[in-house]
Amino acid sequence: MSSPLFEPLPLDFSNLPKLPPRQGTAHKGQFGHVWLLGGDHGMGGAALLAAEAALRAGAGRVSLMTRAAHLAPALTRMPELMTHSADSSYALAQLLQQADVLVAGPGLGQAPWGRSLLSVTTTLDKPQVWDADALNLLAHGDISPAKSLLITPHPGEAARLLRCSVQQIQQDRPQAALCLAKRYQATVILKGAGTLIATMDGDLRRCDRGHPSMAGPGFGDVLAGLLGALLAQGMVDFEAACLAIWLHAVAGEQLGSGGRGLLASDLLPVIRSLLEAHSPCLAH
Ligand SMILES: NC(=O)C1=CN([C@@H]2O[C@H](COP(=O)(O)OP(=O)(O)OC[C@H]3O[C@@H](n4cnc5c(N)ncnc54)[C@H](OP(=O)(O)O)[C@@H]3O)[C@@H](O)[C@H]2O)[C@@H](O)CC1
Ligand SMILES: Nc1ncnc2c1ncn2[C@@H]1O[C@H](COP(=O)(O)OP(=O)(O)O)[C@@H](O)[C@H]1O
Known part of the structure; x- marks a missing residue:
């Protein structure tokens, strides 16, 4: 990997894919059920941030599969969430039949607990976003990639993969x-300044938006949840990647003008406003 041979096209901000407006009679069953798998001991916040992002970006339902110790804090913050802590791979496989989209990895860890959760998802033929420790487990080579997969490595995870x-x-x-x-x-989002989107067919896009105030914990977790919500609302991987990257980076840019100390959760109301301006919920 010495000389740049492939020049990515800049993301076409004037022509980003849109979510369709909702009918007045819409119900939550039409906007997908996102399942979040993550949050081993010490990292419960990562899965929670992703779950909150999925709710705030319009997923019909969001379920969080995490360590039992994280369930009460999660519900205190977000009673809209459904929460689970599976006792066995069999129980998890049964529960995941309900999912339309899986987001695995934020705070998942690389211990047997996280590995066993991820190993259940690999055989499921549903759109999946793998982030963080799902990618570290994939890099170890003993878990196979899921069939319909969008991966979101930062450069450290990309190097491991x-x-x-x-x-x-x-x-x-x-x-x-x-x-x-x-x-x-898989469809790939290679994160960091100048985030890239690459597809299996060789399509390559670059996003030059964003802000160094986003160099802090949890910003990738928010992106993972946002991707899950867009997939759940009917976008295909590449569309979801383009729109999520733009919403996430522009929200970071707007808030970045306030300087250091930006929190990943601060992005959520701004992402919501940007999404509404871009893809209004009601047809005008
Ligand atoms: N509140 C919570 O619960 C939180 C929990 N979290 C959870 O923690 C788990 C571990 O994930 P993690 O990303 O913190 O650690 P890790 O994979 O070792 O990566 C760090 C190394 O990668 C590199 N690197 C990264 N970005 C780069 C860049 N742009 N440009 C260049 N290099 C870059 C860099 O390598 P270096 O340059 O040092 O060689 C760096 O040292 C995971 O499950 C996650 O979800 C977090 O989400 C935080 C909030
Ligand atoms: N300097 C930067 N410029 C633009 N975007 C950035 C910058 N630093 C971080 N980001 C974005 O913030 C997110 C950080 O994700 P990640 O490294 O996975 O963090 P975490 O694991 O803590 O959630 C990525 O989407 C990345 O592109």
Whole structure:
């Protein structure tokens, strides 16, 4: 990965995919059920941020599968959530039949608990977003990629997935993103300044929006939940990736003008307003 051979097209902000307006008779069953898997001990917040982002971006229902210790705090913050902590892989497989979209990885950890949750999802033929520790587990090689997969590595995770250094990833990010898409048969979002979207067919886009105030914990978790919500509302991987990346980066840019100390959860109301301006809930 030495010389940049592939020049990504800039994301076409004037022509981003839209969510359709909702009928007056709409009901929650039409906007998908997102299941969030994550939040091992010490990292419950990551899964919670992703779940909150999915709710705030319009998913019809959101279920959180996490450690039992995180259920009460999660419900205190968001009573709209449905919560579970499966006792066995069999029980989880049964529960996941209800899911339309899976988001796995935020705070999942790489211990047996996280590994067993992820191993249940690999066989499910549903749209899936894998982030954070789902990618670290995938990189270990003993979990196979799911069939319909969107992966969201930061450069550290990309380096683990391609078994190279972060420096090699950053030297030629376009090639790294395309290589990940081919190797894992997935749509890829390679995060960091100048986020890239790559598809298995070789389509490559770059987003030059965003702000260094986003270099803090949880911003990737919010992106993962946002992607889940857009997939649940009917977008395909590439559409969801383009719109989510734009909403996330522009929200960060707007709030970044306030300087350091931006919280990932601060993005949520801004993402909601940007989404409404872009794809109004009601037809005008
Ligand atoms: N509140 C919670 O519960 C939270 C929980 N969280 C959860 O923690 C778990 C571990 O995830 P994590 O991302 O913190 O650790 P990890 O994968 O080792 O990555 C760090 C290394 O990767 C690299 N690197 C990253 N970005 C880069 C960039 N733009 N540009 C260049 N390099 C970059 C960089 O490598 P270096 O440069 O140091 O070699 C860096 O040291 C995971 O489950 C996550 O969900 C978090 O979401 C936080 C909030
Ligand atoms: N300097 C930056 N410029 C633009 N976007 C950034 C910058 N730093 C971080 N981000 C964005 O913030 C998010 C950070 O995600 P990630 O590294 O997975 O964090 P976490 O695991 O803590 O949620 C990514 O979407 C990334 O593109």
